[in-house]
Amino acid sequence: MRARTAGLWVMVGMAGAAVVQAADRDGSPRGAADRAAAERGRVALTLTGFLKPEWSAAAYRRAGRLWDQPAPDPDRDPAGYAAAFRHHYGLHPAPYPNDGLPMGLRRGLGPGGTKTGLQLDCMLCHGGSIGGTSYVGLGNTQLDLKAVLHELTIADGRRAPPSTFVLSSSRGTNNAGMVAAALLSLRNSDLSPRLFPLPLGVNLPEMDTPPWWHLKRKATMYYDGRTDARSVRTNMQFLLGEKSLEQLKALEPVFRDVQAFLKSLEPPRYPFPIDTAQAARGQAVFERTCARCHGTYGPGGTYPNKIIPLDVIGTDPARSLGLSDRLVAHYNSTWLGAIHPVNTERIGYQAPPLDGIWATAPYLHNGSVPTLHALLKSSSRPQRFTRPPSTDFAHYDTIHVGWKFREVSAEELAATAQRSPFQARFLVDTARFGLSNRGHTFGDRLSEEQRMDLIEYLKTL
Numbered sequence: 072m073r074a075r076t077a078g079l080w081v082m083v084g085m086a087g088a089a090v091v092q093a094a095d096r097d098g099s100p101r102g103a104a105d106r107a108a109a110e111r112g113r114v115a116l117t118l119t120g121f122l123k124p125e126w127s128a129a130a131y132r133r134a135g136r137l138w139d140q141p142a143p144d145p146d147r148d149p150a151g152y153a154a155a156f157r158h159h160y161g162l163h164p165a166p167y168p169n170d171g172l173p174m175g176l177r178r179g180l181g182p183g184g185t186k187t188g189l190q191l192d193c194m195l196c197h198g199g200s201i202g203g204t205s206y207v208g209l210g211n212t213q214l215d216l217k218a219v220l221h222e223l224t225i226a227d228g229r230r231a232p233p234s235t236f237v238l239s240s241s242r243g244t245n246n247a248g249m250v251a252a253a254l255l256s257l258r259n260s261d262l263s264p265r266l267f268p269l270p271l272g273v274n275l276p277e278m279d280t281p282p283w284w285h286l287k288r289k290a291t292m293y294y295d296g297r298t299d300a301r302s303v304r305t306n307m308q309f310l311l312g313e314k315s316l317e318q319l320k321a322l323e324p325v326f327r328d329v330q331a332f333l334k335s336l337e338p339p340r341y342p343f344p345i346d347t348a349q350a351a352r353g354q355a356v357f358e359r360t361c362a363r364c365h366g367t368y369g370p371g372g373t374y375p376n377k378i379i380p381l382d383v384i385g386t387d388p389a390r391s392l393g394l395s396d397r398l399v400a401h402y403n404s405t406w407l408g409a410i411h412p413v414n415t416e417r418i419g420y421q422a423p424p425l426d427g428i429w430a431t432a433p434y435l436h437n438g439s440v441p442t443l444h445a446l447l448k449s450s451s452r453p454q455r456f457t458r459p460p461s462t463d464f465a466h467y468d469t470i471h472v473g474w475k476f477r478e479v480s481a482e483e484l485a486a487t488a489q490r491s492p493f494q495a496r497f498l499v500d501t502a503r504f505g506l507s508n509r510g511h512t513f514g515d516r517l518s519e520e521q522r523m524d525l526i527e528y529l530k531t532l
């Protein structure tokens with residue numbers, strides 16, 4: 072990737088008014104100081120501060136001309152256009168003032184502090200909705216990252232830069248890892264910019280975005296658990312497209328507040344009836360079969376923070392293996408890794424907390440399994456399946472818990488890809504790099520009755 076096009080990958084629009092205040096050392100959401108920090112973080116993340124615009128404001132209105140369905144007129148029917156825009160790209164209404172833009176898009180910072188053009192922010196991937204309610208921190212399982220980046224660029228009269236890796240082959244999964252690696256490869260150890268990328272040998276796959284409400288329980292973060300969850304600087308990687316080391320240093324206190332906000336988030340509660348007797352039976356199954364890795368829930372709940380070796384977990388290894396030693400060494404040589412270096416040992420995947428698990432289908436780090444039932448009975452997992460058209464409850468399966476899906480044949484997948492690459496991204500193909508649905512067979516030996524009890528219990532988390 073050439074330095075000139077790196078600006079497109081400036082992912083995150085938040086800078087602005089740095090309220091510099093010391094946060095509590097451990098960053099956990101306790102006490103008034105933490106609540107104040109979390110509130111400052113909420114404001115910084117959702118309301119204030121922008122990077123420079125990446126696209127013109129007109130790109131938003133012109134994008135509709137590129138769709139295969141006719142779009143409502145953005146001037147005569149702005150609300151209809153906004154809804155169609157969200158639907159097309161898999162975005163969600165912002166539950167905070169955002170100039171009429173969906174979560175994940177925002178105005179950029181123009182000359183003299185004016186709000187102008189368009190920029191992306193964290194909520195592109197970390198802002199989702201379910202049953203018509205938007206949540207900051209729910210992974211966006213609808214996002215078509217490729218379409219957003221490419222079509223806004225084309226709508227601006229520019230050519231989309233050629234991708235050297237798969238941004239997203241289906242809705243929901245995204246290659247945030249390669250974007251971050253590409254940005255870091257254009258910096259030296261002192262974070263001064265480079266014209267030519269360092270060859271870091273990274274080959275990360277696309278992934279599902281994890282919910283932010285897990286962060287408060289974690290000692291280590293990311294799917295492979297190799298980064299200390301107290302690291303503030305790791306959350307600043309997407310700023311590398313624009314910010315100098317001095318600017319990053321000035322923003323660190325803001326990101327400490329953002330982290331306090333992320334740690335204050337709670338999962339949404341399951342909104343449908345739960346059979347409490349069945350859930351109580353399921354809890355016993357859970358504590359026998361699952362708790363040693365996933366912890367216990369409710370008052371006094373514990374989280375063991377275990378990282379499970381690849382040969383034990385058996386899920387797709389690409390994410391764990393793809394983080395190259397050279398990338399880790401380079402990251403650790405910079406300001407980003409100076410306090411909390413990435414662990415140089417590669418183990419496997421961290422068993423995540425399961426709070427709010429009902430709301431975060433599809434499952435596993437790569438979103439390769441559409442429901443909890445399929446996760447707990449590996450022989451029933453579909454090889455190719457449809458992603459839902461929206462996150463309305465009409466598409467939600469309260470029995471198997473997750474999104475309703477249709478299994479798709481190899482022929483249908485190939486024909487759809489031929490006809491419309493955009494439509495093909497509504498289909499998940501677990502044969503793709505990084506998207507295998509194998510492994511995690513810990514539910515296979517349960518009886519169907521125990522499995523259904525367990526699923527009823529998982530709804531309560």
Ligand code: HEC
Nearest residue numbers: 082083192193196245247278279280281285292293294306
């Ligand atoms: C392009 C999509 C995308 C954007 C934009 C994005 N993230 Fe993420 N985020 C991800 C994905 C995917 C992961 C999982 C990465 C992994 O573990 O390899 C992740 C992981 C995380 C985690 C770790 C969560 C955990 O439980 O381990 C945090 C914290 C986080 N992101 C914060 C942010 C912040 C803050 C921003 C904005 C500055 C941001 N992200 C922007 C996609 C994104």
Ligand code: HEC
Nearest residue numbers: 360361364379384386420421422423433434435436513514
């Ligand atoms: C040996 C440790 C271990 C045991 C036992 C275990 N899991 Fe897991 N589980 C993991 C790991 C590691 C992952 C992440 C794997 C990945 O994403 O590739 C995971 C992932 C999951 C996920 C997907 C999480 C998400 O956000 O997509 C669910 C749900 C889950 N486990 C439920 C269970 C249940 C229910 C049981 C008991 C039947 C169980 N697990 C037993 C280690 C374990």
